[in-house]
Amino acid sequence: MSIVKDIQSGRKPLKRAYVGIFLWFTGRAIQATARVDQEVKKEFDNLPDDFTFSLGCLPDGPCMVIGKEKGKVKYLGSNPGKRHVHVRLAIKSVDAAFLILSFQEGTAVATTRNRLITDGEVPYALAVIRILDIVEVYLLPKIIASLAVKRYPKGWSIGRKLGGRIGVYTRTLLGI
């Protein structure tokens, strides 16, 4: 018998499932927010017509793809297919994705901790990060979101906060 043992790396089904579900949820939420929130809508309007971005985790973990189709923002599932992906956000491991998607680390913090690899043109990537920040504010209770984003927005009207949040949630769950 060889003194060197070969060991097949294990699996992390639970974390993977959580990350997968959460990516699905975030994808739907982005689609919904783009309908409800003016600022997110504006960010998307400024991006190219076939704009596509993905958020996933390495090496072949769960992934979600968002793209513009005929002016509408759509959650495109987990595979971009033949579409050109303008911005690719890749989280270095499923554990790092868990940190980010369970809001222990916000997008900015995760970036400064080298958890994310960003590929694509910088202005587009920044637009994506701004969009994700707003979506986080919609989805999360303030106490958690204020940890995830640098500056929790003060200027939001009650209408944007509550009306928007309800809108985002229903649309996310219904997928419209």
Added chain:
Amino acid sequence: MNPAPVFTFTCPVKTNSGNKALEHLPVELAGLNAGNPLIITSRKAVGQKAIQTLLDAFGDSGMTLGLFDGVTTTANPDLIEHLKSIYLEKKYDAIIALGGYGVVDAAKVLNLAVSLKTADAHKLSPATPIRGHLSPLVVVPTAAASGLETSKFAHFNHMIYSSEYLAPNLVVMDPRLTRGADGKTIAATGLAALGRAVEAQISADHNPFRDAYSFAAIRFIKENLPAAVKKPSDKKASLAVLNAASMSGCAASDTKSARLHKLGQVFYDIQHIPPGVIMAMCLPHVLGDDLKEGACDLAALLHPLVGDDEFARTPAAKRAETALAVLGRFLSDLYGTLGKDLPRNLKEACVPGYRMEDILDGLGQDEEGRYLKTVVERITG
């Protein structure tokens, strides 16, 4: 600055430190063009839990890992040659050394062997020319580290290899592996880091690039070692001590005069006392002599030791002696905390008299060796 007309500095090691650092390994290896690593470790030294933590970090990567967990203190060229042939046959493409001290030394020499491919490991020696990058080497230290893991040195089979290409490409420090050892172990790690960093900081050939490493190392040890020793489960403190150890190794690679290092190493080679323990015994004597003779720039130690406020309050003429006094108090507090677990002299360390001859021989016959013998006499106890 450095008085020499031209000075050089290199630290080839990338540092990754902190929460979930291990989980970045698959991506880091891919960045080094590797996907099939061989893990080298000692089950006896690091324990099954540490090995499992490292293996688990690869979960979901789809990679296959080789594991050799039988490195002992007597690792020899036979073992290296054996591992080399397995490495080449199974087409591993990187080495991950889990642990410290001899595990990493063996990994460095193995890396040399597999990178040179054709050379018989028995024929490797410090004279073997190394002209370029070797295969990727990653070091994952546990709490028991000599500080030399990140250095360009490998102590192997009674020889000292030295080349910047031997230094690891990456050191990964993860709190799951660096905390939880006993106070004695983390103290030895921290004191070796302190000794090496102090030596780098005061030696005449210092330069601002190296100073960055020694400064940060001294500051971290001063601020964190007492907490890590008192409460080894303190995640942050023990990680900071390991960071200091890693930095001290980077600084040590470029430090020529290294008296404490030499003393620590001789006792380690012959009696297997952790170098930090001996370095702590010798430090007050060596620095005390320096202060008397005005030989080294001891004043340079004060700022990293005490921070901005106290440094700014201390008049320039008093800095050297204040630094020495601060170090003295720091050490005696540690001795106080650890009691019998941290021997204060060779008698307490149970160094048998018959070994002393070998040890004194190991210090050499030159002027420095003669001086170091006088230091050893003073720590006999």
Added chain:
Amino acid sequence: MLLPDYYEFCCRVKIVAGHDALEKIPDLLIERGAKKPLIITDKGVAGAGLIDIVTRALRDRVFADLIADNVPPDSDLRVVNQLAGLYHDNACDAIIAVGGGSVMDTAKGVNIVVSENATDLMAFSGVGALKRPLKPLIAVPTTAGTGSEVTQVAVIKDHEKHLKMAFGSYFLLPDISVLDSRMTMTMPPFITAMTGMDAMSHAVEAYYCLQKNPLSDAHALAAVNMIYQYLPIVAKNPADQDARLSMAVGACLAGIAFSNSMVGLVHNLGHATGSVCGVPHGMCMAIMLPYGLEYNMHKREDAMAGLLLPMAGEAVYRDTPPAQRAAKVVSLIRQLNADLNTITGGRHARFFQEVRDRDGKPMVPREVLPEIARAALSDGASIYNPEDTDYDDNLMVLEAAWEGKPLDRNKVKKG
């Protein structure tokens, strides 16, 4: 010194520094099995006689006659490909880059093409596309400022397709950086001042931005100390060799700090001002630095206060109450700008209103500030800034920096 929850740090570059550091190059090349380097530079550097100094240092030991001095001020894909051809045709085995940021970028691009035998450089753009060491690259910086001799990024422009390609990889780090005082001795005071302030901004931003870590901190503190001390000296006495070397070392330390900890608002608005108005980078940095400190002070006051001792020394530190130390750092930076303004006979601008081109025309008319504020939203440095920035924030800071008035910190939206 704080240990972040997670950090990474890497500077694999071998630093060789001294008054005759260039003379070490032949040994360093031979150690790496190379003897026929391609020397890449630009017309300005060659015209100042710096290449002659380099080749004289090499001549007897290695081949030193292959010199390409056609690097444009803005890196260009065509030049990269042409120089790669030159490298191949002459069977070169190493690259020596002598110059500033554009020369370094070009040399890194050439190195990718020749090492990977690439026909399409684009295939290697982005982060992490490079997987193995490239050919030996020796960087010889001729300004004490950009720090690009120790950075792992390169930007190459494809002027035909109007594309800007960014490359990021630890393999893009030069193997060796040679800091030789002779390379900066002839830099005129005005350029010295602004490139020096670029270096200062690297060190200061590295010390307060989000990705700071113990090693970037240690480099930043040493850099601030050297630059603050020596910048006025070299601006006043360009021929002071020791001070020139100290500036080169300080700028390199600052480069190591910021390439690991990144930069924030100062560079964010500075890049935007550069691209909208063509103001030299270093000048933008000098003007913006006090404002970056003021804007972020509520989040990073402790870190900023920590810059006082390395800058001003023990006496000033002792005499300044702890609560005023961060503000003191800002006023010292403003004073440094004012001193450089005096030394350069007014050429070193203190605020945007003062920036003029060769014909004396203002380069930053007040009306373009909104355009700059908008352009800044597309610059990556904002990620690493401690406080969030939006269009209104950018404009507020730019207005203040235009007039030269300190920022009203009460108006900063705090998160």
